Amino acid sequence: MVKVFLVEDEKFVREGIKNEIDWNSYGFDFVGEAADGELALPLIEISKPDILITDIKMPFMDGLELGRIVKERFPETVIIFLSGYDDFDYAQKAIHIGASEYLLKPVSKEKLISVLKKIKPIVDSKRHSILRNIKAENIEYDIKKFDTSGFNKGSFKEFIINGKSQDIKSYVEEYTDNMDGQLKSLIFRQYVIMDAFIESEKFLSNVDDKEELGNKFGSMEVFDEAVTDIYTMKQYFLKLLEYMIDKRDQITGRQYSFLLNKAKDFVEKKYMEPEISLNSVAEYIGLSPTYFSTVFKQEAGMNFIDYLTKTRIDEAKRLLRSTDKRISDIAMEVGYRDQHYFSSAFKKYQGDTPKSYRENKNEE
Numbered sequence: 001m002v003k004v005f006l007v008e009d010e011k012f013v014r015e016g017i018k019n020e021i022d023w024n025s026y027g028f029d030f031v032g033e034a035a036d037g038e039l040a041l042p043l044i045e046i047s048k049p050d051i052l053i054t055d056i057k058m059p060f061m062d063g064l065e066l067g068r069i070v071k072e073r074f075p076e077t078v079i080i081f082l083s084g085y086d087d088f089d090y091a092q093k094a095i096h097i098g099a100s101e102y103l104l105k106p107v108s109k110e111k112l113i114s115v116l117k118k119i120k121p122i123v124d125s126k127r128h129s130i131l132r133n134i135k136a137e138n139i140e141y142d143i144k145k146f147d148t149s150g151f152n153k154g155s156f157k158e159f160i161i162n163g164k165s166q167d168i169k170s171y172v173e174e175y176t177d178n179m180d181g182q183l184k185s186l187i188f189r190q191y192v193i194m195d196a197f198i199e200s201e202k203f204l205s206n207v208d209d210k211e212e213l214g215n216k217f218g219s220m221e222v223f224d225e226a227v228t229d230i231y232t233m234k235q236y237f238l239k240l241l242e243y244m245i246d247k248r249d250q251i252t253g254r255q256y257s258f259l260l261n262k263a264k265d266f267v268e269k270k271y272m273e274p275e276i277s278l279n280s281v282a283e284y285i286g287l288s289p290t291y292f293s294t295v296f297k298q299e300a301g302m303n304f305i306d307y308l309t310k311t312r313i314d315e316a317k318r319l320l321r322s323t324d325k326r327i328s329d330i331a332m333e334v335g336y337r338d339q340h341y342f343s344s345a346f347k348k349y350q351g352d353t354p355k356s357y358r359e360n361k362n363e364e
Helices: 011-020 037-047 063-073 088-097 109-143 155-162 165-177 186-203 210-217 220-226 230-270 278-285 289-300 304-322 327-333 339-350 354-363
Strands: 002-007 028-034 051-055 078-083 101-104
Touching: 002 011, 002 037, 002 109, 011 028, 028 037, 037 051, 037 063, 051 063, 051 109, 063 078, 078 109, 101 109, 109 210, 155 165, 155 186, 155 230, 165 230, 186 210, 186 220, 186 230, 210 230, 220 230, 230 278, 230 289, 230 304, 278 289, 278 304, 289 304, 304 327, 304 339, 304 354, 327 339, 327 354, 339 354
Parallel strands: 002 028, 002 051, 051 078, 078 101
Antiparallel strands: none
16 A cells, blocks of 8 residues: 655644545555644654645645655655645746645546546555565665575676567576575575566666566565465566566667667669668667678568669669669669660669560550
8 A cells, every 4th residue: 555644734734635535546645644744743753644735825834844854754655745825936936845746726536536547556566675675675684695606696687688488488487406405494485586586687677677576576475475485486487587587688679779760761862873782780789690681681571682683673673663764864863774684683683684575564
């Protein structure tokens, strides 16, 4: 449950917010209320809420001062400011303090619920991250007492990068068999599972799926279930690797699509230059020629030279149909210095010579 504390000097507003929302059904625990900042502060010290909802204009201690103190003492607390004034100066001060939301009163029940539901995953993620860090530090200290010779720290990361989905089950068996004796220890299982999750989190550090990973595999509830015994630990690894290999392939697919489109755009702009080659395009998109050749064929369904030839010949066919240009000029225009080589490439691709192609099209 995400804990919520409310500070509002107008009693009917405070009672309305407190009583009109079914807090538990949305995953929140309403832990307290107060009529001003001065009364609220000691209660906040005790309840340590995840979310503080506070009015700005209040007697004795206003919401801005309360927010400033709470952020100093509990920096992870999310603050939602309520105000009856559409005042830029108030909003600016609220942002400076670190407010997540600035809502104008009167605030409807639906609007407040919508904001709370938006904030909840952020709070959950922060909380799990803090718990993981604390637990990881303790485990790192405890693990020094164990023989870790059977534990290959880089193995899990390596499989995420290069492993295949059909090999996940056999990999998990081999991975755990190498640590068979050590895995009888609860602390060692905690350490290995934590390491696997952290490596997965690092792999997704620059993409949006990191939060989803945390929700699925990074909560303390999931960790505690996974370390129950060796079987539950293996099940955790299987599901985590299935998820990670799928995400890796999605990311790789997006990257390859981007590179393929970039290469094709380059060919569209440069096909008329005789110097264009697999090497020059590979250099342009930042891959080695060998790797680029493999990726291009995998994604485009044909090798790069065939694609370049197709682009050139398709343009040559258009010019032969729609213009009276000499074949030698068309050859130069689509990137061939030598008319004979052009004619040979054209016939191989089209099954006809440029001259015959033009004559046949003119007769149609």
